[in-house]
Amino acid sequence: MNGKLRRILCAAALVWTTFIATGCWNRIELNELAITSATGIDWDGSKWIISYQVVIPAAISSGIGTTGGTQQSPIVVYSTEGRTIREAMMYSFSESPRKLFYGHNRVVVLSEEVARRGFEELIDVYFRNAGPRETVSMLVTPGSARRILEQFMQLQLISGDGMKDIVLSEMKNASILPNVQVYQLAMELAGDAKSAVLPEIYISGSGDTASLDSFKQTTIPSKLKLRRLAVLRQGRMVGWMNQRQSLGVSYLRNRVQQTGVTVPCEKTDGTRGYDMIHISRSSTKLKPIVREGRLAYSAEVHALGTLTESGCPQNLYKPEVIRKIEQGGELQIRTIIQEAWSRGQQLGVDVFGAAESAHRKHPQQWKKWSGDWNSVFTSAALETNVHLRIARMGLSNKSFQYITNQDKRE
Amino acid sequence: MKPAISTLQTVAIINNAISPTAILSIPPVVISIASHDAWISVLGAGLAYLPMVAVIAAICRANPGKPFIEWLESRFGRPVGMLIGLLFGVYYFNTFCLIVRQFANFIGDMVLDETPLFMLIGIMVAVAAFTVAHGVEAIARSSFIVLLMVAAIIPFSVLLNYSDINLQRLLPLVDTDLPHIAAATVSPFLWLTEMSILLIFSPYMKRPASFVRAGMFGMLFSLFEIMLVVVMTLTIFGPRIVPMMSYPFINMVGIVEVGKFLERIEIFTVSAWGMTMYIKMAVFLFAAVHCLSQTLHLRSNRHALIGLSVLAVVTTLAAWPRNVEMDNWVLYDTIPFLIVFNVGLPAVIGIGLILTRAGNRAKGAKTS
Numbered sequence: 001m002n003g004k005l006r007r008i009l010c011a012a013a014l015v016w017t018t019f020i021a022t023g024c025w026n027r028i029e030l031n032e033l034a035i036t037s038a039t040g041i042d043w044d045g046s047k048w049i050i051s052y053q054v055v056i057p058a059a060i061s062s063g064i065g066t067t068g069g070t071q072q073s074p075i076v077v078y079s080t081e082g083r084t085i086r087e088a089m090m091y092s093f094s095e096s097p098r099k100l101f102y103g104h105n106r107v108v109v110l111s112e113e114v115a116r117r118g119f120e121e122l123i124d125v126y127f128r129n130a131g132p133r134e135t136v137s138m139l140v141t142p143g144s145a146r147r148i149l150e151q152f153m154q155l156q157l158i159s160g161d162g163m164k165d166i167v168l169s170e171m172k173n174a175s176i177l178p179n180v181q182v183y184q185l186a187m188e189l190a191g192d193a194k195s196a197v198l199p200e201i202y203i204s205g206s207g208d209t210a211s212l213d214s215f216k217q218t219t220i221p222s223k224l225k226l227r228r229l230a231v232l233r234q235g236r237m238v239g240w241m242n243q244r245q246s247l248g249v250s251y252l253r254n255r256v257q258q259t260g261v262t263v264p265c266e267k268t269d270g271t272r273g274y275d276m277i278h279i280s281r282s283s284t285k286l287k288p289i290v291r292e293g294r295l296a297y298s299a300e301v302h303a304l305g306t307l308t309e310s311g312c313p314q315n316l317y318k319p320e321v322i323r324k325i326e327q328g329g330e331l332q333i334r335t336i337i338q339e340a341w342s343r344g345q346q347l348g349v350d351v352f353g354a355a356e357s358a359h360r361k362h363p364q365q366w367k368k369w370s371g372d373w374n375s376v377f378t379s380a381a382l383e384t385n386v387h388l389r390i391a392r393m394g395l396s397n398k399s400f401q402y403i404t405n406q407d408k409r410e
Numbered sequence: 411m412k413p414a415i416s417t418l419q420t421v422a423i424i425n426n427a428i429s430p431t432a433i434l435s436i437p438p439v440v441i442s443i444a445s446h447d448a449w450i451s452v453l454g455a456g457l458a459y460l461p462m463v464a465v466i467a468a469i470c471r472a473n474p475g476k477p478f479i480e481w482l483e484s485r486f487g488r489p490v491g492m493l494i495g496l497l498f499g500v501y502y503f504n505t506f507c508l509i510v511r512q513f514a515n516f517i518g519d520m521v522l523d524e525t526p527l528f529m530l531i532g533i534m535v536a537v538a539a540f541t542v543a544h545g546v547e548a549i550a551r552s553s554f555i556v557l558l559m560v561a562a563i564i565p566f567s568v569l570l571n572y573s574d575i576n577l578q579r580l581l582p583l584v585d586t587d588l589p590h591i592a593a594a595t596v597s598p599f600l601w602l603t604e605m606s607i608l609l610i611f612s613p614y615m616k617r618p619a620s621f622v623r624a625g626m627f628g629m630l631f632s633l634f635e636i637m638l639v640v641v642m643t644l645t646i647f648g649p650r651i652v653p654m655m656s657y658p659f660i661n662m663v664g665i666v667e668v669g670k671f672l673e674r675i676e677i678f679t680v681s682a683w684g685m686t687m688y689i690k691m692a693v694f695l696f697a698a699v700h701c702l703s704q705t706l707h708l709r710s711n712r713h714a715l716i717g718l719s720v721l722a723v724v725t726t727l728a729a730w731p732r733n734v735e736m737d738n739w740v741l742y743d744t745i746p747f748l749i750v751f752n753v754g755l756p757a758v759i760g761i762g763l764i765l766t767r768a769g770n771r772a773k774g775a776k777t778s
Binding site: 024025026103127130133134135181183186187190191356359360361363 | 519520521523524526529530582647650654655661664667674
């Protein structure tokens with residue numbers, strides 16, 4: 001074979017490979033995919049009901065509601081059933097012209113029934129398959145998960161995306177509820193305490209916002225809202241914590257990014273007013289202590305804040321007045337933390353990372369405690385020390401009520 | 411034979427002969443045995459392997475610059491040289507098949523699940539064979555470029571996962587009992603034994619004086635990479651869920667989310683890591699071809715390369731009908747395999763060199 005012919009054959013072989021190796025057998029076009037933005041998981045007693053919120057790309061580009069453009073819904077929701085989660089997903093091919101693509105799935109909503117039944121199968125599906133992502137956020141709803149997926153949201157075209165944004169924004173600015181991703185949930189449930197938490201999403205208001213007609217008015221009939229904290233033990237939901245208790249969990253888990261604390265104060269006429277402190281930084285150290293052979297905990301909270309509202313006549317030039325507000329804030333935080341701890345003990349669930357810290361600090365005793373951690377935890381006392389510093393007073397010092405009531409004092 | 415590769419390139423070859431599959435396979439194995447003390451096991455394996463680096467380097471130093479099998483024949487006689495050559499040839503060929511299958515399984519699991527295995531394996535073997543056909547210099551240069559790329563990527567990987575890292579997950583120290591920590595050293599130790607590839611590449615080195623340095627740095631950089639992945643995996647996921655992950659290294663990158671603009675970056679990691687896998691394949695295929703053609707005194711390597719490549723495609727496809735069989739092979743069956751070829755055989759060669767030293771000196775004196 002002469003050199004020229006050889007070169008031609010090599011070039012032809014290379015050109016041929018560009019045809020056969022273009023993604024091989026996995027080639028798929030964008031218009032063959034159904035992009036899933038949220039997934040709902042329900043359980044009917046014997047079968048899984050999996051609901052998919054699928055994005056309609058053509059509708060997104062033109063906007064919805066009264067702003068012009070199309071009246072077509074930007075999302076479509078449908079469900080399939082199966083004895084296993086993947087079996088239900090397989091049946092989606094019977095009704096969808098496109099293949100479901102989970103790479104952009106933002107949230108997974110579990111019905112309370114599923115959460116109380118347990119959902120280890122779902123976690124297995126997420127870790128076993130390459131399509132779904134372990135970073136998807138998980139939520140629990142008291143009713144049907146499918147109904148949550150059907151709701152439209154103000155300001156966000158795709159409610160799956162909107163739900164994730166609410167969770168992230170709430171976590172960043174209020175820190176009451178955490179953003180729990182699938183891998184974090186798996187870590188918590190497999191951890192020393194075998195317990196975890198999930199935020200609740202529910203429909204507030206009357207009726208549904210499942211039709212575009214709702215957006216012809218300034219007020220929509222119902223909204224998707226975050227509320228309580230679902231508590232799980234050994235993979236099953238055992239109860240709820242209210243928002244105060246949930247904030248207490250955030251303090252104890254050292255997950256407070258920004259939040260607020262409302263401090264009662266006394267008005268001139270003796271009625272109760274409130275000051276508001278915006279907590280811009282907080283850190284908590286939960287330390288296990290062994291006293292006379294019994295396990296106890298101490299929580300040391302250091303918080304830094306700004307006074308954002310003064311509801312009483314206060315001369316905020318005076319350090320002693322500030323110190324008094326700080327002490328009031330410290331008392332509030334301490335109460336919130338104690339309420340959360342008591343609720344955790346009442347439910348028999350350690351969602352505070354107490355088991356991990358006991359294991360790290362007292363590895364020898366842990367071998368004994370781990371056998372019956374539940375009873376060890378439920379009898380452990382918590383001592384809370386809060387150090388709150390109001391570093392900034394905002395753009396004014398004396399409160400407006402102090403100025404208006406000055407005459408009365410004089 | 412003309413010396414062609416620098417010390418740094420040799421470091422890169424050794425590193426790429428160990429790390430690519432090690433960072434994939436070691437974390438779930440060591441963490442499932444030693445829990446959060448797995449990093450101690452990896453460190454222990456590195457320390458335990460250090461004397462072997464000196465042994466391998468000493469054997470390399472005894473070689474006056476001849477191709478490895480040719481030198482063994484001249485030293486121990488043709489039958490012994492041929493036997494060792496065949497044994498090494500079989501070892502490198504089997505390891506090459508194992509690497510190809512691991513990589514093909516990974517690509518099938520992660521990205522190309524509908525693409526038939528023969529297609530993935532065929533392309534991988536073809537790329538490795540193409541690299542080997544261009545000789546040791548091409549492998550060395552590619553290897554060095556890939557090493558530089560890996561060194562540049564490591565700080566970014568740590569930075570992107572920084573917020574997920576919790577060093578407290580490594581505590582309490584030495585919580586796992588010592589037998590378990592010791593048992594967990596086996597897997598990383600065996601992977602480090604692949605440093606013995608230096609025996610094949612050392613005659614091509616420009617500076618024979620730096621065998622120890624090349625071996626040591628190649629092994630230490632690999633140890634560092636394995637350690638980093640084990641520590642990061644532990645501090646991000648904790649010890650409990652890692653054993654259920656097939657590729658925790660990829661899960662680790664998969665959770666990176668920087669705002670909404672940097673997500674799902676594992677595909678970049680897979681691309682970069684894939685390059686290291688191709689180098690590893692090329693290194694082992696080169697070693698297999700080298701041993702076979704030297705043993706059989708073939709004039710050209712090309713026929714051996716084509717023959718072994720075709721055989722590798724068939725072997726890789728047929729040897730493990732199920733992925734779990736390959737996983738079991740990696741976990742358990744490789745233990746005697748690697749010990750015999752990477753520790754036992756070099757030790758036997760070392761002993762043989764000591765025993766024949768006097769005779770060799772006399773022969774040298776006679777010829778002079």
